[in-house]
Each structure stands twice: as structure tokens, then as C-alpha cells.
Amino acid sequence: MANLKDLxxxxxxxxxxxxxxxxxxxxxxxxxxRAQEAAEAARPYAERMENVLASLASSMIGQVGxxxxxxxxxxxxxxxxxxxxxxxxxxxxxxxxxxxxxxxxISRLIxxxxxxxxxxxxxxGAASLKxxxxxxxxxxxxxxxxxxxxxxxxxxxxxxLLASFEAGEFDVCTLFxxxxxxxxxxxxxAQQMIPASFDADNTVDLGGAAYDYEPDETEILEALLPxxxxxxxxxxxxxxxxxEQGSRMTAMDSATxxxxxxxDALRTTYNRTRQAVITxxxxxxxxxxxxx
Amino acid sequence: MAEKLHFELVSPExxxxxxxxxxxxxxxxxxxxxxxxxxxxxxSTLRIGILEVHNDDEPERLLVCGGFAEVNPHGLTVLAxxxxxxxxxxxxALEAQLKDVEEDVADxxxxxxxxxxxxxRDRLVEILGVLDLMA
Numbered sequence: 001m002a003n004l005k006d007l008x009x010x011x012x013x014x015x016x017x018x019x020x021x022x023x024x025x026x027x028x029x030x031x032x033x034r035a036q037e038a039a040e041a042a043r044p045y046a047e048r049m050e051n052v053l054a055s056l057a058s059s060m061i062g063q064v065g066x067x068x069x070x071x072x073x074x075x076x077x078x079x080x081x082x083x084x085x086x087x088x089x090x091x092x093x094x095x096x097x098x099x100x101x102x103x104x105x106i107s108r109l110i111x112x113x114x115x116x117x118x119x120x121x122x123x124x125g126a127a128s129l130k131x132x133x134x135x136x137x138x139x140x141x142x143x144x145x146x147x148x149x150x151x152x153x154x155x156x157x158x159x160x161l162l163a164s165f166e167a168g169e170f171d172v173c174t175l176f177x178x179x180x181x182x183x184x185x186x187x188x189x190a191q192q193m194i195p196a197s198f199d200a201d202n203t204v205d206l207g208g209a210a211y212d213y214e215p216d217e218t219e220i221l222e223a224l225l226p227x228x229x230x231x232x233x234x235x236x237x238x239x240x241x242x243x244e245q246g247s248r249m250t251a252m253d254s255a256t257x258x259x260x261x262x263x264d265a266l267r268t269t270y271n272r273t274r275q276a277v278i279t280x281x282x283x284x285x286x287x288x289x290x291x292x
Numbered sequence: 293m294a295e296k297l298h299f300e301l302v303s304p305e306x307x308x309x310x311x312x313x314x315x316x317x318x319x320x321x322x323x324x325x326x327x328x329x330x331x332x333x334x335x336s337t338l339r340i341g342i343l344e345v346h347n348d349d350e351p352e353r354l355l356v357c358g359g360f361a362e363v364n365p366h367g368l369t370v371l372a373x374x375x376x377x378x379x380x381x382x383x384x385a386l387e388a389q390l391k392d393v394e395e396d397v398a399d400x401x402x403x404x405x406x407x408x409x410x411x412x413r414d415r416l417v418e419i420l421g422v423l424d425l426m427a
Binding site for chain 2: 049150151219220224
């Protein structure tokens, strides 16, 4: 029973782990609040944009020669999957879930005989996708320099997507990210970005009147669609940032609680062992005295 | 005026304004237009210019850079890429920025850099032009 010192060491080590996870939880909680505010503040713009585009798009339906960003290339052979994950680990199932969702879709598309290309944002997802689909990954965006996500941080991604779509490098683009619902739940979402898709329910009822367009419809659509892409990517990144912090907070909270349970269990064992050692020593002394 | 126009000004980062006002003058690409209540539905893209919000007293002026405006039966929504009250616009900072960009234009080595720098410069020149008009 000489492992009293070992037990003591383990207790101290678990205690310091607990301190770290607790600190991380608190940091994540305060970052979460900021990220959540940013995500919520960005929602109105994205929503209004979608509404306007949805009503524009519905009036364009059935017309031949609409912009490609809306109508698509008429083909679905080359699929581009954009996977947005975080730059850091230790955030529970956040990255794993996104990657899992993306991987499922990629495998399905490959099974259907499609050409799949992958673009990654954030190194965590890139690292885990590289193992299976390394040869299909065509571009990676590093977001580690970004402290507070601003609209222009999303611009390089948008520009890249638009340029390669123009160049005919893919037909359909889908973005994977985690939509923030609460600190406990984040929903992995696959959003089709190109060709743009809209909910028909979002259209505003004009009460019989029709929109006037200034300049004309096509020009507005041509200006709005690329912008909409940028806004949607920006929004996805904001949602992702909030989800990451939420997920990290929950993960670190349960890690802290686990560490607490472990400390309790270790302390019980430690006390029992200590008593056993004392009893043993007493027995030895008494039996030694009796033997005399 | 009994009834008021519901006006919302949104930038990608946040909702800047959401109030009921008398009238808003919007800098559309094809000219400024005023929006009152019960305006016919319109969608218009914006140029760099001054957005005027008229309420009971002195009109509030904001510098908006690109974006678009939508009028529907619920009111007017302006989605601006950038928007800032005219009083907060720092002219000197903009001029300094313009100087930097002009150096970039002179230094640009390849076409891509040149195109980008020229674009930024033209935009700044346009913003300053709008400010000159207001001064």
C-alpha cells in the first residue's frame, strides 16, 4: 500500500486539468456571447437579402437565359463542397459532426459518379478530410489570423468561388457549416450556394402590385447574386464561430464536471488507503508488543 | 402626418436603424428618389451617396456606399454595404487613405494588383466627391 504518493500526484494532476478546462469554459462562454451577438446582428441583412432575391427569382422563373448563378449551368456533374470548420480543437463534436456530414455527402456523390472537389475553411476540417479525400481538395482558406470576423474576411472566399464558377470549374456548390441554435445544439447544415436556392415562403406579398426595378431586373439580379453569395458565406462563418464557442463551452463544462467526479473518487480511494496504512501500522506495533 | 413609413437600414454586420419616419431620400443608381408611406414597390441598387432620413426635425444624413433598397407594403429596407452618419465621416483619414492607394496604383506590378488598387482609388475618389458636394 505504498501508492499513497501516486494517488496524491494523480489528484493534483486532475485538479490542474480541471482548472484548465474551467478556464477554457469561461473564456468560451464570454466569446460565445460576442459571437452570438454578431451572428444575430447579421441575420436581418441576410434574411432581407434572401427575401428580395426570392421575390426577384420567382418573377424570373420560367424565363430563359437567367443569370447562371441563379439558373445553374444546366449540369450537376462537377460538385464543389465547401467545408467550414474551426481553427482550433477541443470543442467537443463540433468539427467531427461537420466533417461527418460532409463526408457522407461526398461519398454519396462519388458513388453517383460525380466529380467532387473540396474547398476547406479552417484547418481542423482540412486535416480530417485529407485522409480520405486528399486528392480532391483543391483549396484551403486559413482563418487563423482572423480575431473578429468582419464582412471583408469572407470576401476572398467569395471571390474565389465566383472566379472558379465563371471559369466553369464546377456546376454546383454546397457549403457545410454548423448553424447555431443554442450552446447545447448546433445543427450541421448543407446549404446549396450555387445555383442559389430560396424558400418560396419568404416572398413578400405585394397585394397584387409588382415591383419596379431600377435599373432593370437582370442588372439588379446580376449585382445582387454575387453579393448574396458573399453575405451567405459571411453569415455561415458567423454561425460557425458561435457554434464553435457554444460547443467548446459545453464540452469544457462536462470535462470540468468529469474531472470533479474523478477527484472525488480518487480522494475516497486515497483516504481509504491512508486509513488502511495506519491500521496496518497499528496492527504491526500491537502484535510486536504482544510478542514480547 | 399621421401615418409614418417604416424604415430599416441594415449593414452586413448589423441592423443600424429601425424606426418610423416621414420620408427617406435614397441615392439610387439612376438618381435620388424620395420614399413616403404607401410608395409603390421598388427594388433599386444604390450608388455611393447621401441617404437622408426626414423626421419631425432636421433631416439625418448618412453616407452609404453601395447596396440596394427595397420598398414593399411593409416599408422601406435599405441594405447598405457600408453606412455611417455623415458627421462621423473622417475626411482626413479618407484623404490619407487615398494618398496610400494612389501610391499602390503607381507601384502595382501586375494587372491584378493594378485593377484592385484602381478600384479602391476610384471608390475613394467617388466618396470624396460626394463629400465635396455636401460641404
